[in-house]
Amino acid sequence: MIDAVLAERTSTVYRAFGLSVASRIPLPELPLYDGAKPGIAAAAPDTANSGIRKAGLAAAEADVVIDTADPAPLLAELEVSGSNFSRTRGGSRFLFLIPETAVYCIDQGRSIAVAPLPGADPEKVRVYLLGTCFGALLLMRGLLPLHGSAVVIGGKAYAFAGESGAGKSTLAAALVGTGHRLVSDDVVAIATGPYGIPVVMPAYPQQKLWRESLDGLGFRDAPYRTIYRETEKFAVPVADGFKADPVPLAGVFELKRSDGEPLGVRSLSALDGLRVMLEHTYRHALIPRLGLAEWHFNTAAAIASRIFVGRLSRPPVGFTARELAETIIRFDKEGALGQ
Structure with missing residues (x-):
């Protein structure tokens, strides 16, 4: 049946x-x-x-x-x-x-x-x-999936990783709203391109956004369907704002709510950058069950060594997606802010 x-x-x-x-x-x-x-x-x-x-x-x-x-x-x-x-x-x-x-x-x-x-x-x-x-x-298949979202800025992909509810998809949606293209939401698949350059493979043209995010982005009355059993989380098509081709990965930002840090970007040490890649691998609990622990460590280390890995801090309360989006755009134009 x-x-x-x-x-x-x-x-x-x-x-x-x-x-x-x-x-x-x-x-x-x-x-x-x-x-x-x-x-x-x-x-x-x-x-x-x-x-x-x-x-x-x-x-x-x-x-x-x-x-x-x-x-x-x-x-x-x-x-x-x-x-x-x-x-x-x-x-x-x-x-x-x-x-x-x-x-x-x-x-x-x-x-x-x-x-x-x-x-x-x-x-x-x-x-x-x-x-x-x-x-x-x-x-x-040998791709490293990060739990996060990725957007193209200046011809390069930037990925936003973090815990559930950190605001990854909301930040990506804010950037798409300014004319940048989405590469992936929820799962960011990273492959190794020519000369070992990390590349983000495009997922599909959809985001998952909470009702609070839709309201903050001005989509309050849009007729989006809910994700299964998550009545306040919605599937949002991104047909016109989707990048359908592989894009070189320039950086990964760990999105964190923080009382002690102002809104902004700071670079992380090599060791902390490796931690971000390992900790935010999508469904990382499956890795030992798949017998891929050594591969996971080596792959995460190789990717982290080729890109910028930083922390993107945001206040613990308030809707700050647009300010965070502006910070990322400035970062791409001016270099690693706040190092």
């Missing part, structure tokens, strides 16, 4: 994080695949597919294939492993269970099987597919 609600008869091919994604599960947040050559993320070892046609991409040719599955064998596989989060088949396969929702299985970083449980809400199944499941997929 859930399969009929959740899945289509044929796959639709989308584009996200530099990957072509063929999915039988509708993913309206993602832009359709446009025939463009796969980006850096799709050209990783053993995943390159330079023969993809400009039109009529078949599901089997996509970088990632998503389909529904029967939960029974996957649940049995998890039971044998003794955990709700487990690697199997020599580490090439990762399964996890979200109770009352679905079992998700990522195989070799190339396919995702989604097995909804009886009575599961299809919308909730999709939320975890685009969230935790894609986070694990990116890690398995």
Whole structure:
């Protein structure tokens, strides 16, 4: 019954994080695949597919294939492993269970099987597919996903990381409102470009904003739909303000509420910069379960050594997104303020 609600008869091919994604599960947040050559993320070892046609991409040719599955064998596989989060088949396969929702299985970083449980809400199944499941997929494919938002300023990407509720998406929305383009919201996928330069792979043209943020940005009466079970958090399309191409990463700002520091930017030490990259990796609790602890440390250290990592302080109360946006724009024009 859930399969009929959740899945289509044929796959639709989308584009996200530099990957072509063929999915039988509708993913309206993602832009359709446009025939463009796969980006850096799709050209990783053993995943390159330079023969993809400009039109009529078949599901089997996509970088990632998503389909529904029967939960029974996957649940049995998890039971044998003794955990709700487990690697199997020599580490090439990762399964996890979200109770009352679905079992998700990522195989070799190339396919995702989604097995909804009886009575599961299809919308909730999709939320975890685009969230935790894609986070694990990116890690398995060698991309570092930061929990944050990224915007293009002066031809470079700046990412804003921080705890939930720090104001990352709100700051990005304020910058988009001044004419800058969004690259990613919630998950910032960082790949290694030519000569080791970190590159942000574009996610999809949508932000998630709380009601308070919408009000502060002047979107009080906009007819946005709510995110599943978060009645005060909304999905905000950013079609005209989205950057669909990979962008070199110039800096990461840790957004912090602070009583003791004025609103502004200060640079962090190399050690503290590494901490930011490690601590704010999206779904970082999955990393040891995926057997990627050493890779995670080395990758985070390499990225941090090539970019500016700083702290962006804001008052603990009040709506300061526009002031923070102006601070970031000045930073790009004038250099590292407040060092």
